[in-house]
Amino acid sequence: xxxxxxxxxxxxxxxxxIGLACAISFVQQGANVLIMGRNEDKLRLAADTLxxxxxxxxxxxxxxxxxxxxxxxxxxxKQASQMSPRTKLDIAVANAGIGGLSPIMATxxxxxxxxxxxxxxxxxxxxxxxxxxMARSGGGAxxxxxxxxxxxxxxxxxxxxxSKAGIDMLVRNTADELGQNNIRVNSVCPGLVDTExxxxxxxxxxxxxxxxxxxxxxxxxxxxxxxxxxSFLCSPQSSxxxxxxxxxxxxxxxxxxxxxxxxxxxxxxxxxxxxxx
Numbered sequence: 001x002x003x004x005x006x007x008x009x010x011x012x013x014x015x016x017x018i019g020l021a022c023a024i025s026f027v028q029q030g031a032n033v034l035i036m037g038r039n040e041d042k043l044r045l046a047a048d049t050l051x052x053x054x055x056x057x058x059x060x061x062x063x064x065x066x067x068x069x070x071x072x073x074x075x076x077x078k079q080a081s082q083m084s085p086r087t088k089l090d091i092a093v094a095n096a097g098i099g100g101l102s103p104i105m106a107t108x109x110x111x112x113x114x115x116x117x118x119x120x121x122x123x124x125x126x127x128x129x130x131x132x133x134m135a136r137s138g139g140g141a142x143x144x145x146x147x148x149x150x151x152x153x154x155x156x157x158x159x160x161x162x163s164k165a166g167i168d169m170l171v172r173n174t175a176d177e178l179g180q181n182n183i184r185v186n187s188v189c190p191g192l193v194d195t196e197x198x199x200x201x202x203x204x205x206x207x208x209x210x211x212x213x214x215x216x217x218x219x220x221x222x223x224x225x226x227x228x229x230x231s232f233l234c235s236p237q238s239s240x241x242x243x244x245x246x247x248x249x250x251x252x253x254x255x256x257x258x259x260x261x262x263x264x265x266x267x268x269x270x271x272x273x274x275x276x277x
Contacts, residue, residue: 003235005030005056008089010080012067012126013096015042017195018145021223022093024053025231031091032059034080036073040064059083067096067122068114070129077129081137088137091234092130094123094144094167099197100159101263106272112159119163120170127174131183139182141234144171145226146187148249152257156264156273164189168245175243184242186233191249192258193221200263210259216251 009026013019014035023033027050035050037043043062050060063079065072081089100115102108123144134140149157150164168187175185192198192211201207202220212218229248232238247253264273271277 003029003237004091006084006086007031007091008080008083008086009033009091009093009234010036010077010089010126010130011093011095012036012073012076012122013145014062015039015046017197018190018193018223018226019093019095020046020049021227022095022230023050025224025227026091026234027054027058027060029231029235030055030058032061032083034061034063034076034083036063036065036067036076037096038064038066067094067125068117070125073122073125074129077126077133081133088140089130089133090140092126092134092140092142093230093234094126094142096122097145097163097197100163101157101260101267102159103156103264103268103272103275104158105275105277106268107159115159115163116166119160120166123167124170127170127185131174131178131181134183135178135181141184141186141238142174143185143230143233144187145230146171146189146245148189148191148247148252149257150245151189151247151253152255154257154260156260171245172243179242184233184238186238186242187245188226188229188233189245189247189249189253190226191215191221191247191252193223193226195223201258201260204262206262207258207260211252214252214255214258215249216254219250221248221250
């Protein structure tokens, strides 16, 4: 179904995982898509994949850049808006992000800042510059990829949790401001999804089992679970939905955060994990 025929979409972190799945969903509905990421070789491979999935004359493009750098995001958003003669940006997905695991008392300032700059500031830059493009051309839809970690505490993952919780508040504030420009802003909060960034959680049986124990629908997610939700929130079908953070996690948000203590003990030792300084 070509619900997005001819629209221009911009996806950060689009070279793999959830970002690539979102881009595939968009091109399958007829949208032109620009993916952004730091690794040009990965982006080229992803662009080849998108060309295999697109319908009609959908345009595929990419931009090699770092979402933690505002100038890169600004340039990518501008390029995305110019993919077709419409010179309009209709959809933006702020997906790029990195993980972070360390007890608060063992977290270095540089590591804290790196997570915040990529996850939270990168989303802010995307909303800012995609929002400017959309406001100038009549509106659009933006969606961030947050996390169950922004909804429930994850001990020993403080920097990551705070960055994702910040994204959800940024979504609400941006939605409140930009509705007057006919711009909708939402987020999706995935649970444990089978991606590269979650590989350690998937392959450590004790941690993986604990994740599943926290889910009413006890299975690991796949990237299409997330891209389907993003696609809906960016489509005309959700034209009266904004400021929402949608949990897509098998119900994990109904219970508690996972126990990743084994990783902390392995990486930082028993004493710091137990709060002994």
